[in-house]
Amino acid sequence: MQKKERRSKAWFSREGKEGFIYRAWMKNQGIPHDMFDGRPVIGICNTWSELTPCNAHFRDLAESVKKGVLQAGGFPVEFPVMSLGETLIKPTAMLYRNLASMDVEESIRANPLDGVVLLCGCDKTTPSLLMGACSVDIPTIVVSGGPMLKGHWRGMDIGTSDVWRFDAAFKLGEITEEEFIDAEACMARTQGNCAVMGTAATMATMVEALGMSLPNNATIPAADSRRKVLAQLSGRRIVEMVEDDLKPSDILTREAFENAIMVNAAIGGSTNFVIHLLAIAGRLGIDLTLDDFDQLSQHIPLLANIQPSGAFYVEDLYYAGGIPAVVNELKQYLHLTAKTANGFAIGTNSEKASIYDTNIIASIDKPFKPESGIAVLKGNLAPHGAVIKPSAASPHLMTHRGKAVVFETIEDYHARIDLPDLDVDENSVLVLKNVGPKGYPGMAEVGNMALPKKILEKGITDMVRISDGRMSGTGFGTVILHVSPEAAAGGPLAYVKNGDYITVDVKKRLVHLEVSDEELEQRRQHMPLLHLSVDRGYVGLYIKHVEQAHLGADLDFLRGGSGNDVPRDSH
Known part of the structure; x- marks a missing residue:
């Protein structure tokens, strides 16, 4: 089978003035000439920002991705895109999800990239990056930032869902202002996104269930060294995906979207899952409707005992077996042959997964709650x-x-x-x-x-x-x-x-x-x-x-992919 010609060749393999210009300015970063020998150029799309606290550790995570890309014979190049921090942006980060997706789409399309690694964390960074990448449709893999470790306050485990409880208690005079401030210092005690199954963790689960990441991407804590290992392995894998020309459109089939809906039901994922998955489907031309969420969720019970629907935290979900264990428990419902980013079917990835704590991941026969989903x-x-x-x-x-x-x-x-x-x-x-x-x-x-x-x-x-x-x-x-x-x-x-x-x-x-x-x-x-x-x-x-x-609250002119053709020359 004849391999597809790399996009980056149109930049770095050129002779004469054009090739000179493309390579010379890259070399001012200390890049040796043999890096331009035709090896895959891998973009690392980074949403690091100190204004996005959940993503503030992404500089380190990007270095792990680079190691993997270099080990696999690729040429890593990191680039920034608009970062959306849910905790600070006014009036709401959702207003800018579509803008960030346009930033991602055009950054990928306009540059000499053969594949891309998306570094996602806080809520809107995941759907916006995936929406943008899907619209270009070059080989893509997602690396999430991971959840923060659960907080501890006065003998209790606490997480983001407790914000609402603390607020009510403070309003009623049950805790003092000093106690309220003390609790806020105890909750977000490590790097990473919310420790509960909020939107960030739901989005990370979504990309794993869709097949756009390596197994266990969703739940490894940000502070756990295994998060960096996953990032490095993802760097290796994206080079192989370029060689195989494995694109989002090859992975994100109707079956993959149905799998994601059913897994979301089983983990008690955020309602925001609906609006973001609809938008991603719209970029790919997948016919997904609100009724699909209802119909596919109805027969799936809640398996994950994770806040806010349960009692535990996302790090506990990882220790109990993670998303692979949930997928394996749902095997009678899912499309097990759906392809994933590592080249294997989702059923193959999860067939050896076990539940290590049934208080956290329940069985399909004895679920945590009978009602789930959306x-x-x-x-x-x-x-x-x-x-x-x-x-x-x-x-x-x-x-x-x-x-x-x-x-x-x-x-x-x-x-x-x-x-x-x-x-x-x-x-x-x-x-x-x-x-x-x-x-x-x-x-x-x-x-x-x-x-x-x-x-x-x-x-x-x-x-x-x-x-x-x-x-x-x-x-x-x-x-x-x-x-x-x-x-x-x-x-x-x-x-x-x-x-x-x-x-x-x-x-x-x-x-x-x-x-x-x-x-x-x-x-x-x-x-x-x-x-x-x-x-x-x-x-x-x-x-x-x-x-x-x-319909997903996307902009009407962004629905449907627009391809990955190399832009016209400017020199």
Whole structure:
């Protein structure tokens, strides 16, 4: 079989002035001439940034990748792309996911790269890098940064999900400000992303289940030396992938996406998984819909006893057998012949995996919880769908009817939520509008609204909450998210009023506003929508072109791959 000609040859194998220019300026970095002898050029796409604390150890991780590339006879070149740190970026890192994906796509396409290693960690860095790489479709492997070690505070293990508990305790006076600050110093005590099965760990699991990484990529702790070993082995492997011309389009088949959905259900992954997987599928032209998440999740129980759906942490999941053990336990459901980045089928990679602690990874016959995954609700309040995570919700609220307490914007919510005269009780349904893709803009993680203080004082810890926004993967509660169409786009959510009754029935997959079609139409004619004032720059472009949540909130002009052809010469 004739091997495909390397992309980098169009740069570094040129004769005359063009070759001189391409090589000479690279040589000012001390690169010997024999590195330009036709060996694979491997890009290391690095999202290191001190403004992205979860990725702050990526300089070291990149060095491990380089070692592997050199050992396998490749030519490693590291390059930066926009880094998205969930903890600092305002208004939300999600606003910039699509921008970062464009940075990745064009950086790969415009440069002499034959293969690429994606260094991903904090929530949006994983989907944005994978979306960009899929759009170019050259050999690609993902190396995640790994979870931080769990924190310890006053005899307790703690992680990011405890932020919500500490906040409620502080609001009620159960802990002092000094104790609150002491806890924050104990939680994020090592490098890495959130220690719980938040969005970052869910995204790392997603790429492993999709087959885009080596086995165990998702769960090896960032501080564990084996994370550097995996990075080095990934550097070796990408050179082989270039030789074999093994591209994302060869791995990311419909079967791979179905595997990822079922594994996500078994681990209790973040609801953000839905919107990111839909966007990745859209880049590849894979026909994936919200209904697929519901249908494929329904028969998968929760196996991983990991916060926020359980009690333990991602490092514990690794010690208990990791994702290979979960995959092996799910073998009767998965497409075991799906190809992965190491050249083997996912079933082959996991067939010898064992569960070492059944308190952390349960068996398929005796699951941790019977309900898992993502439930997709529809009705007149969400014609295109909304999502809820049953494993993190309260069973007694899965069927519920209550009066709406409406907040028009996040600012409105913050201004009124703790007012003594707020007309709310534990049976109410908190409704937050205008926090969707266009409305925020960017679809922020504000959907798991903190409960009113006077409700917390009753000892109530959960209420039904509905919004067109997202919630952190570290969050929990009976929270209905991603309502589509969003309020700012004229969806029915825009016309909900205080006192309207809303019915939720998760078993029936229903979210229903008890208002007639005629009344809704009257409200459409008389209730103004949120005014979207930004009309310039990236944010203006985003508001104009972003798709709704049920399509993945990508920009409409980015759907479908555009190929890896070498750009035209400029010399």
